[in-house]
Structures are given as C-alpha cells and as structure tokens.
Amino acid sequence: MLVVDRVQRSFGPVAAVRNVSFQCERGGVVGLLGPNGAGKTTTMRMILGIYPPDSGSVTWNGKPIDRIVRKRFGYLPEERGLYAKMKVREQIAYFGRLHGMQEFDALKRADVWLARLDIEQYAKRPSGELSKGNQQKVQLACAVLHEPELLVLDEPFSGLDPVNAQIMLDCITLLRDEGTTFVLSSHQMWQIEYACNSFCIIGAGEVRASGTLAELRRTFPTRTVRVLPDLPEIRAVFTERGFGEPHYDADGTLRYELAASTDFGGLLRAAVAAGPLESFDREEPSLNQIYVRALDAAPSDGRAA
Amino acid sequence: MNEVGLVFTVEFMRKVRSRVFLIATFAGVLSIVALVLIPAFITHAAKSSSDTIVLAGPEPLRARAASLLQKHHDFRVVYQAERLPQPMTVGFLDDHEKAAAAVVVSEHAKRLHLDVYPRDAAVFDEVQFRSLVPLNVELATGASAAETENVAKIERSLHPLEKRFADAKSATFARGIAFGLVFVLYFAIIIASQSVMSAVAEEKTSRIAEILVATISPVNLLTGKTLAAAALAILQIAIWVAGAVLVLPHSQLTTSATDPSGIVAAGAGDSLTNGAMASGPNLIEPGVLIAFALFFIFGYLQYATLYAAAASLISRTEDLGMVTTPVILPVVGAFFVAQYALIEPEAPFAIVASFVPFISPFVMFTRIAISAVPVWQIVLAIVENGLLVALCFIVAGKVYRIGMLLYGKLPTPKQVWNALRA
Numbered sequence: 001m002l003v004v005d006r007v008q009r010s011f012g013p014v015a016a017v018r019n020v021s022f023q024c025e026r027g028g029v030v031g032l033l034g035p036n037g038a039g040k041t042t043t044m045r046m047i048l049g050i051y052p053p054d055s056g057s058v059t060w061n062g063k064p065i066d067r068i069v070r071k072r073f074g075y076l077p078e079e080r081g082l083y084a085k086m087k088v089r090e091q092i093a094y095f096g097r098l099h100g101m102q103e104f105d106a107l108k109r110a111d112v113w114l115a116r117l118d119i120e121q122y123a124k125r126p127s128g129e130l131s132k133g134n135q136q137k138v139q140l141a142c143a144v145l146h147e148p149e150l151l152v153l154d155e156p157f158s159g160l161d162p163v164n165a166q167i168m169l170d171c172i173t174l175l176r177d178e179g180t181t182f183v184l185s186s187h188q189m190w191q192i193e194y195a196c197n198s199f200c201i202i203g204a205g206e207v208r209a210s211g212t213l214a215e216l217r218r219t220f221p222t223r224t225v226r227v228l229p230d231l232p233e234i235r236a237v238f239t240e241r242g243f244g245e246p247h248y249d250a251d252g253t254l255r256y257e258l259a260a261s262t263d264f265g266g267l268l269r270a271a272v273a274a275g276p277l278e279s280f281d282r283e284e285p286s287l288n289q290i291y292v293r294a295l296d297a298a299p300s301d302g303r304a305a
Numbered sequence: 306m307n308e309v310g311l312v313f314t315v316e317f318m319r320k321v322r323s324r325v326f327l328i329a330t331f332a333g334v335l336s337i338v339a340l341v342l343i344p345a346f347i348t349h350a351a352k353s354s355s356d357t358i359v360l361a362g363p364e365p366l367r368a369r370a371a372s373l374l375q376k377h378h379d380f381r382v383v384y385q386a387e388r389l390p391q392p393m394t395v396g397f398l399d400d401h402e403k404a405a406a407a408v409v410v411s412e413h414a415k416r417l418h419l420d421v422y423p424r425d426a427a428v429f430d431e432v433q434f435r436s437l438v439p440l441n442v443e444l445a446t447g448a449s450a451a452e453t454e455n456v457a458k459i460e461r462s463l464h465p466l467e468k469r470f471a472d473a474k475s476a477t478f479a480r481g482i483a484f485g486l487v488f489v490l491y492f493a494i495i496i497a498s499q500s501v502m503s504a505v506a507e508e509k510t511s512r513i514a515e516i517l518v519a520t521i522s523p524v525n526l527l528t529g530k531t532l533a534a535a536a537l538a539i540l541q542i543a544i545w546v547a548g549a550v551l552v553l554p555h556s557q558l559t560t561s562a563t564d565p566s567g568i569v570a571a572g573a574g575d576s577l578t579n580g581a582m583a584s585g586p587n588l589i590e591p592g593v594l595i596a597f598a599l600f601f602i603f604g605y606l607q608y609a610t611l612y613a614a615a616a617s618l619i620s621r622t623e624d625l626g627m628v629t630t631p632v633i634l635p636v637v638g639a640f641f642v643a644q645y646a647l648i649e650p651e652a653p654f655a656i657v658a659s660f661v662p663f664i665s666p667f668v669m670f671t672r673i674a675i676s677a678v679p680v681w682q683i684v685l686a687i688v689e690n691g692l693l694v695a696l697c698f699i700v701a702g703k704v705y706r707i708g709m710l711l712y713g714k715l716p717t718p719k720q721v722w723n724a725l726r727a
C-alpha cells in the first residue's frame with residue numbers, strides 16, 4: 001500500500017507541493033489530476049525518491065522508500081527519452097537489468113513485451129529510428145519489464161494517437177488486473193476515469209479533492225437535470241420551487257443546475273403531473289466537472305466526504 | 306552485477322562498438338604509424354648529406370683524426386682549423402659545404418675527447434665515429450689498466466642539457482617523446498572527458514536521466530560512466546601504442562641494448578662502442594609509462610567528473626559550449642604550461658605549476674619524462690592529485706544529482722553553489 005502523508009517540497013521560494021496526502025491500496029489505480037505546474041510531477045518524484053520531501057513521508061507497505069524498494073517501482077516520466085542509437089531489445093533489457101533483473105531474464109521478458117506491444121519487428125533497430133508512438137511503446141516496456149509493484153506513469157497518454165492510447169490503456173488494465181499498483185496523471189479525462197479507481201485533484205501544490213469517483217460526486221454540490229419538452233407548465237414546476245429560469249442546450253433541451261440535496265423524486269412526480277413529459281434526466285457530475293469545480297474552489301482539507 | 310558494473314559494461318560496449326570510436330582508433334593508429342615512420346624516412350633521406358664534417362683541434366691530433374675519418378668511406382672532412390668560432394652556428398656549417406657537423410678533437414687524460422656540434426642530433430649518425438677508435442687506443446698506450454679498460458670508448462661532450470641524460474641527443478629524443486606523450490595525454494584527457502560529457506548530455510537532453518536517477522544512485526551512474534570512458538581511452542591508447550610498437554623496428558627511433566639512460570638511446574655514448582643499433586623497441590622507460598598512466602588517470606578523472614557535472618546542467622545540446630568553456634580553459638592552459646616545462650623543467654614556475662590543481666597532471670608528467678624530479682615532489686603530486694580526484698567526485702556528484710533534474714533555463718551560479726552546499 002502506498003501512503004503519501006502530508007508531503008511538502010519547495011524549490012527556493014516556490015512551494016511546489018504543500019501538505020499533499022493520499023493513499024492507494026495494492027492493485028489500486030490513483031489518478032493525479034491538476035493543471036500544469038500544480039505539483040503532480042513533483043509529487044510523483046517524491047514517491048520515487050528522486051526528490052526527498054522537505055517534510056511529510058512516503059511509505060510503501062508501511063516502510064520508507066529506499067533504494068532497494070525503489071528497484072521494485074517502475075516509472076514512465078512525462079518527458080520521455082531513449083538511447084537513440086541503442087537497439088530496442090537491448091535497451092528494454094538494459095532498463096530491466098538496472099532494476100535488478102538478470103540479463104537472460106531481461107531479454108526473455110523483453111521479447112514478451114515486444115510481442116505484446118506489437119513492436120517485435122523493431123527489436124534489432126536503433127530506438128531513434130522508430131516513430132514517436134512506437135518509441136513510447138518501447139518506453140512503456142522499459143518501465144514494466146521488471147514487473148514493478150508500483151508503476152508511476154506521468155502523462156502516459158500524451159502525444160499518443162487513439163490506437164496507441166488504447167494499447168496503453170489496455171496495458172494499464174492488464175497490469176492492474178495482475179495486481180500492479182498505479183499512480184498516474186493525465187489530462188485525458190475519459191481515459192483516467194476509465195483506468196483509475198481513486199483520484200487526487202491537486203491545484204497550486206495542494207490537494208483540492210480526493211477519493212473515489214463516487215466520493216467525489218457526493219461532495220459535488222449540484223446536479224444537472226435535463227427536461228423535454230419545453231412547456232410553460234413544466235417550467236412552472238421548477239419556478240414554483242425557486243429553481244429560477246432554465247438554461248437551454250443547443251437542441252432546445254431545458255437544463256437546470258440544482259442542489260444535490262434536491263428531492264429529485266418529488267420533482268419528477270410534479271413534472272409528470274404538470275404535462276406530457278418526454279424526458280427527465282438527472283446527470284451525475286462528470287470527473288471533468290468535479291475537476292474544474294475543485295480547482296475553482298478555495299483550498300480546503302481536500303478530503304471528499 | 307552491481308549498478309556501477311552494469312553501467313560500466315553497457316556504456317563501454319555501447320561506445321566501443323560505435324562508429325566514432327572505431328574511426329578515431331583507426332585514424333590514431335594511422336597517425337602514429339605516420340609519425341614514427343616519417344622521421345625514419347627523413348633520416349634516411351638526410352643521410353646522404355651527413356658524410357661531411359668540419360674538424361678542429363690541436364695538431365698532430367687533428368691531422369691523425371682527419372686521416373682516420375677520411376679513410377673511413379662515410380666521412381669527408383671539408384674544413385680543418387685549430388679552433389672553431391664560438392658560438393658555433395648552423396651558418397658556419399652551411400658555409401662549409403653544408404657540413405653535417407663540426408667536431409673538435411682534444412685529449413683528456415690520455416683519452417680522445419670529442420666536442421660535437423651536429424646540425425641535427427636526430428639524424429647525425431655517430432656510429433661513423435667508430436673510425437676514431439684506433440686513435441683512442443694510441444692515446445691510451447701507457448695508461449693504467451683501469452684507464453685502458455674502456456679504451457674502445459671514446460669520450461664525447463655533446464653539451465648535455467639535462468643531468469638525467471648522457472648527452473644532448475638523448476635529451477632531444479626524450480623531449481620529443483615527452484612532447485608526444487604530453488600531446489597524447491592532452492588529447493586523451495580531452496577526448497575521454499568529452500565522451501563522458503556527451504553521454505551525460507545525451508541522457509539529459511533526451512530525458513533518460515529522470516528514469517535513470519529514479520532507478521539507480523546518480524553517483525553510481527556517474528562513476529560507471531566515467532570509468533567506462535576511462536577504460537575506452539586506455540584501450541584506445543593501448544591500440545595506438547601497439548601500432549607504434551609494431552612499426553618501431555622499421556624506424557630510427559630504436560635503442561641501444563646497453564643504453565644507460567634507457568629513455569632514448571639512438572646515438573647515446575655507448576652506441577659508439579656497441580656499434581650496432583639494437584632493434585628492440587625499448588623507446589620509453591617503464592617509469593615514464595607508469596607516470597603517463599598515473600597522471601592520465603588523475604587528469605582524466607578530474608576533468609571527466611567536472612565535464613559530466615557541467616553537462617548535467619544543460620537542457621539543450623546548444624548550451625553545452627557555454628557550460629563547458631570554464632572547464633576547457635584549465636586543460637588548454639595546462640597544455641601550454643606543460644610546453645614551458647618541456648623547455649625549463651626545473652624552473653621555479655614549472656615546479657610550482659606541477660602542484661597546481663588541474664595543471665599538475667600535465668606538468669608533473671612532463672617533468673618526469675625529461676628530467677630527474679625529486680621523489681618527494683612526485684609523491685606529493687600523487688597524493689595531491691588523488692585527493693583532488695576525490696574532491697572532484699564529491700563536487701561533481703552533488704552538481705550532477707541536482708543538474709540531472711534541472712530543465713529550462715541554465716541554473717545561476719548561486720543555484721549551483723546552493724546545490725554544492727546541500
């Protein structure tokens with residue numbers, strides 16, 4: 001289990017990370033969300049021991065992360081790189097060996113991953129000759145070859161075309177199912193929503209919200225209700241309850257932003273009674289909405305209710 | 306395999322198979338072969354003009370010597386005089402049928418003594434003086450047994466320049482060898498250090514650095530890389546030396562088997578009595594080679610670690626020149642100071658410079674190669690350089706650890722200073 005406990009890190013006068021805390025069970029996937037410069041990469045680097053925290057602690061299975069523990073982690077940084085002149089298979093095996101694998105095992109596992117990522121035909125080619133997408137596959141193979149217990153992926157989908165992004169997502173899913181714990185960051189909301197089972201939204205170095213999607217939704221103060229058709233009687237149901245004037249979607253659908261505590265059942269019954277109701281749709285807030293609102297909100301203790 | 310060993314092995318194998326290394330090594334062998342063989346060809350070509358000499362000395366010694374020398378088919382005395390003008394100049398030789406040398410014969414303690422002013426010590430074939438051995442025997446008649454023991458040996462004075470060498474020719478050769486070795490030292494250190502620098506810059510600019518420092522200790526990474534480049538440089542030098550050794554038997558730079566100096570003996574005093582030139586390539590004495598290896602390693606480790614630290618600070622290869630200039634300057638300065646030490650190895654400036662950090666490996670090696678440096682100075686330089694290597698690793702390790710994760714603008718000197726204090 002990964003526990004990040006009130007870590008802080010400053011660079012000169014700039015506080016990059018302040019009191020960030022979250023945890024992730026074995027086999028869990030936690031998504032770090034936040035705008036550029038929010039402190040996600042610094043947090044990841046502290047998890048990996050690249051930067052020691054100024055205060056707070058990071059533990060893996062209850063123990064501080066030292067060099068031995070770190071060998072069991074895998075890392076795919078946001079800015080990726082390969083030795084351009086080193087051959088693909090050799091390169092993947094090298095990174096495996098840096099994590100403590102024997103040469104023979106590393107080469108054998110490299111072959112497995114080359115096949116899994118459908119790049120085995122490039123095994124003997126220098127990495128620099130591959131396309132960007134294929135280079136990213138090689139980098140993923142480098143990060144996962146030693147079957148890490150914790151895999152830290154910083155923006156794994158950035159720059160990938162939809163096909164390669166799907167391959168990356170499939171690999172994450174596969175490894176998650178095999179028990180690998182993940183910390184990953186991304187700006188691609190649907191992918192992170194699909195891949196992660198908990199989230200930590202960071203803004204200006206602080207946790208703005210964290211928890212599972214259900215927990216985050218429970219803290220979201222409003223719900224969107226979409227109603228058809230646009231009839232005065234139906235609009236009156238909302239007006240009578242003090243919900244004000246509706247917004248309109250492009251197709252003419254009525255849209256109301258209502259408090260999460262609203263009696264939606266009573267509202268639906270009243271709308272049905274008011275006229276020929278065609279559609280009454282209450283939408284849960286999307287991760288994107290939660291993200292935007294969390295970043296707009298004033299800093300708090302950040303924990304979802 | 307531990308981290309240092311793994312990085313060392315992979316780096317070494319990666320570089321040794323690279324086209325740049327193969328081309329540089331091959332080109333180096335070709336250059337050395339050319340450097341060794343060309344003087345031999347020049348010497349060979351120059352021999353045809355080395356059969357003329359100017360002879361001076363008191364009668365009847367001079368007449369007897371002239372007779373013996375002219376009898377010898379290799380020599381022709383083109384001018385004779387009681388004494389020669391001083392100082393002896395090349396112009397004087399030019400005025401006398403471009404004579405190869407001026408020779409002053411005299412008698413000292415019943416032994417023939419020669420003062421030789423050769424036009425070119427490197428090409429002047431002193432074996433030809435063997436024709437004077439009978440004259441020496443004549444002079445020695447009636448001398449004690451001890452004095453006649455080495456009667457076949459003709460005493461000569463070739464204005465020795467250094468106390469370590471028997472004569473000027475030996476010193477000239479030693480200088481030539483020292484210059485060559487200092488040159489090799491300079492280039493080997495520069496090339497090997499820049500190899501480390503480019504490897505670090507490659508990792509930094511291609512962003513591999515972050516994965517590496519997340520996996521292994523930055524100091525182990527730096528150590529593995531530095532040692533791999535050192536091993537490559539040593540391998541390259543060994544190949545060059547092997548190339549030189551293979552062609553030496555075909556050159557004039559071979560040594561006498563009994564040469565007391567052991568450095569460079571072609572034309573040293575004993576060769577007159579030994580007669581033939583040995584064909585063994587005992588060009589450089591082992592002590593000089595050991596000094597070369599030792600001061601190469603010291604110099605290389607000092608510069609390579611600093612180059613690596615400098616390279617770790619950049620984000621783009623375009624910035625490489627900016628950060629490495631301050632590190633290159635001492636190497637260039639050291640090379641020039643070494644050139645001075647080559648001329649004046651015992652001058653106070655050269656002695657002091659042989660203990661100045663970063664300059665010491667070049668200057669101390671130069672002095673060792675051409676003069677008799679007191680043992681305490683050598684020991685002091687070794688200890689000092691060893692400590693400096695340790696300090697360089699500590700300083701470079703700190704900068705490297707921070708620098709490898711710095712992207713964007715170049716760090717200010719204050720930031721680097723803060724990293725060093727951390």
